[in-house]
Structure formats: C-alpha cells, structure tokens
Amino acid sequence: MANCHKLFLKFNTLIAFKSKQKETLRVSRNAVRERIRRYFQNKQNGFFPKFHGQGSLMMNTIIEPLDGEFDIDDGIYFKVEVQPIQSVSTLHQWIWEAVDGHTTQKPIDKQTCVRLVYAGEYHLDLPIYYIIEGQTPYLAHKGKGFIKSDPREFIKWFNNKADNDGQLKRIVRYLKAWSDYRKGHLPSGLIFSILAANNIVFDERDDIAFYKTLLNIKSTLEQNFVCYRPTTPAYENLLKDYSKTNKDYFLGQLGSFIQSAEKALDEKTNQKDACEAWQRHFGEGRFPFESYANTEEFIENRFSIDIRYELKIDCLVSQQGFRPHSLIEMISSRLPLLRGKSLKFYIVDCNVPKPFQVKWKVRNVGEEATRRDQIRGQILNDSGNHQKNESSLFHGAHFVECYIIKDNICVARSRIDVPIKFPE
Secondary structure, eight states: OOOOHHHHHHHHHHHBOOHHHHHHHHHHHHHHHHHHHHHHHHHOSSOOEEEEEESHHHHTOOBOOTTSOEEEEEEEEEEESSOOSSOHHHHHHHHHHHHTTSSSSOOEEOSSOEEEEETTTEEEEEOEEEEETTSOOEEEETTTEEEEOOHHHHHHHHHHHOOTTOHHHHHHHHHHHHHHHHOSSOOOHHHHHHHHHHHOOOOSSHHHHHHHHHHHHHHHHHHOOOOBOSSSSTTOBTTTTOOHHHHHHHHHHHHHHHHHHHHHHSTTOOHHHHHHHHHHHHOTTTSOOOSSOOOOOOGGGTSEEOOOSOEEEEEEEEOTTSOOEEHHHHHHTTOOEETTOEEEEEEEEEOOOSSOEEEEEEEOOSHHHHHTTOOEEEEEEOOSSSEEEEEOOSOEEEEEEEEEEETTEEEEEEEEEEEEEOOO
C-alpha cells in the first residue's frame, strides 16, 4: 500500500497561508480598523467600534486559492445598552462611508457585510454587530434585520474540536482545496469546517484520516442531508437551500473522491498511481507527485547512538556452478557484480559483549529502484543467525547496513556497498 502521508503534509504546506502573508493581512486589516475608528471619532455620534477577527484566517484553515483571490472577515462590534434606534441600513451606510476611498474600487454593500475589495488580491468583509453586555451579538442583516449571530462562539467551538497535532485543520484545508479545484457547487468553507469537525477520524497518517473522514461525511449526509450550525444561530441548516441538482452533485463528487482514495490506499497500488489518484481531485499541478514510496528508515530515529565497538560485515556472492566470492574482495579487485547472483551478507567480526540484537537495512538506489518502487531501506530484525540473504535483481549503487543494539543503544554499525552493474 502506498503511503502518501508525507505528500499530504507537503500539500498542506503548499496551500496553507504563510506567516508573512498573514502578517501582511494583519497590517492591512489594522489600517482599515484605524480608518473606521477615525470616522466615528469625527462623527461623534456616540458609537465606538470594537473589532474581532473571524472566519478561516482566525481559525487557521485559510488556503491560497488557485485564482489568487481570497477573503478575510473582520467583525465590527458596537457595544450598546439597548438595541440601536438606527436601522440596519444606517449602520451599513456608516461603515461604507468610513472605508470609501481606502481602495481604488468602491466598497460593496452586501446583505451581511460591507466588502472592501483589493483588486486582484483579496477582499475584506466587514460584518456589523451590536452587542449588549452579557448577551449574544446581533448581526445587521439587510434582508432579515438584526439577527442573533456569534462567530466568536463558532471559533471557540471549532478550536475545542481541534487536536493538538493540527490534523483537523489540515483536513479542512484539504476539503477547501478540493472545492477550489473542482469549481462546481461544493459547500462553503464554513460547511466543510462543521462536516469535518463532526465526522473526523483521526489517524497517524493524513491520507488515511482524510479518506475515513470522507466516508463518514458521505454516510452522514446520505442518512440526512443537513448541516446544522453548532453555535448561534443554533439549528440553522446550512444545506437547507441546496437544490436536488446541487445535492446530487456534491454526493456524487464525494463518492468519486472516495473511490480514488480507496484506489490510492489499496495495498496493490504503487506510489505513482496513488499520487495520480489524489491529483484527480486536488489538481495535477498542485498535489505533489512522487513516483516511489520513500520507505527508508534511519537508525538515528529509532535508537540512541554510541558507537564504541567494532563491527565488520561482508557478503558472499554466489551463482550455481561457480565458487562463491567475497564482495569486498570483488570490489577491491574491480570485478563487476552483475544481476542474478545470490548474496549472503554476514558478520565477519564483532566485539560487542552478548547479549545484543542485530538489525539489517537493505537500501536499493538508482532509477530502476525508483521505477520499480523498491527502494526499501526499512530497518529489520535479524533472523537469528546473523545473516541476511538477498539477490542482485537490478542495477544500482545499493548498500546494506548492519547495526548492533545493546540496552536500546546502537553501539556498533557497519556498511557495505553493493554496486550491481549492467553486463558490458
């Protein structure tokens, strides 16, 4: 089975916002905040705006979209003692006037916010709330009036669901990247965040966790096609307005993705085909490609190292009908090691006091090893006779290492090169 966990982590690095980008956005956002503060200082109407970031930037699930344009949200809060006598439209008009002229393009007054557009880069959505001490904020919605809404509460809910390793946030980014690539009517980032948080299956590997989470999401939606907002306004079904066409499209895309994931995770699938299966849904030029499984392990990652004893290994090279030769002597005599030979690696000398463990590592190197998806490199236990039997199957500058482990410390190691050549 191909293991694409490291490729998923690399993919996450590619799509996630970088620290420098976040800092640039904060500087830009703070400039808008200051402009709004000055507007109300000059207006002297008794309203003093406070601000609270919301959305994917605050949740750390924001991604870089393929078209390069993204949105961030910054809530504007007016603390009052009673509901304002001013209308929703008036509050919107104030904010529109406050930010007008900050960018080349005119602000856009939308139903739930005032949008400030940075052409070709991003847009800043400014939802407007009033809040009475100790109560839930009310959003100024141009179509519905003042309605209860608390995005701060949602961020808290989501962060309580998140794990310390950050896998939930990565999975939300993967879902957003899928939606960004597909460009069809797939759910919003908010809906994906809720679906992922409610259906996640944690695993040490992101490819497996993502696949199992997709399975859970599809199963949940097939039973009941709803997605309730978990915080104020609670019990709002965010999928309520989905048409049958959009519902069928979403479930169909989920099913297609799950089939590709199952192929990628099948034990018979090599690394190249697994990458191509993921790329069908994330994009060929976006999801990393690797034609082989990087299965190499390193002794330093498994044991402490304190080399204080001697260890020497050699290899008997044999072929039916011919006398065995020492590989060290063959290399010294510049005799070629060809394919089709039997190789018996063994310990020649070791002065480590017993008891101890012997471990071996066989690492295939070169284009053919990569093409065959057989670089190997796992650290394996000795069979008990301090030997390791192999064959010279294909050319490449391969090598074998032997390790002696005593008291959970690697105290001796030895390496022998295995340069298998083409016949001349």
